[in-house]
Amino acid sequence: MKKFRFIRHDEKAMELPINIVVMLVVGMVALATLISIMPTPTKDMSVFVESTALNGGNSVKGNSIIVSASTAENPFAVTAVVKITDSDGNPVRNANVILRGLGGAASNTTDANGVTFLTTPENARVRLDPNQNEGTMDLKIVADGFYDYEKKDAVMIIKTR
Template sequence: MKKFANFKYVTDVADAGMKMAKSNRYFIRDNTGMELPINIVVMLVVGMVALAALLAIIPESKKNLVVEVDSVDGNSGVTGNIANGVPTVVNIYLTLYDRDNNPVQGASVIISGGGGQGSAKTDASGQANVTVSDVFIRLNQDSIDLKLVAKANGFYDYTDEAAILIT
């Protein structure tokens, strides 16, 4: 004998099929399970609203800067020439772009090395003129590298340890 749910004992397998069919009528008339699908829908909607709120808080990712050195002391490119053993002023013209090739305005550019340092901000066209004073190549050196650092809001900092070669 087997007992199904809260019903009478069933003695025969064929009789069990009939009893189960009658027991289904009880579940059809029972309304206590009706709230379950509605609760699931409510939880799903609340969860989606919470997810949307979290995604709205996440800030936009930063972009990369592109730095193009236009000239060093009037010479096109990234190479400049000065006399060894004499402190010299070096003028560097450069342009900053974003990844879509749009100029970046208001970025800070710092160039240092060889005992000198200079800084400037980019204009509306993304261009800056950095004057580095007291650049010095020792008599026993062939060349020095100038370090370039560019910073702008909403962008990753750009750093190049050997951006400009002075010979």
């Protein structure tokens, strides 16, 4: 008759938990190394909508566009000039900027001065509904080394009577 051996008396049975612990520690060190080499956002951005324009016309300082009732019924182009700087006032280069809302959208990247010109293209024009007297467009900016920036109601469009 064969005698049963208990695990506590078996030397090989203790190797499995030790191997699991060693693999877990090595895996955690590898994961910590990977996380430490990933670049993290370090700065906030300052964003200014310097001017806006309607249908490529004269730009007006600020973030508001006033349209007549007849213009608002048809799709129209919106142009915005946006300047982006870091907290020290230095320009943020190559930031991706998106302006969207009211059925329209525009995107561009900033130049060496941290400035971008956004104009809604022919196939993505803005419009106000017949019973809508005002509307807004949102701004989203993504740049390497900075926290993402999102501003609701960045550009306001107001219909006159």
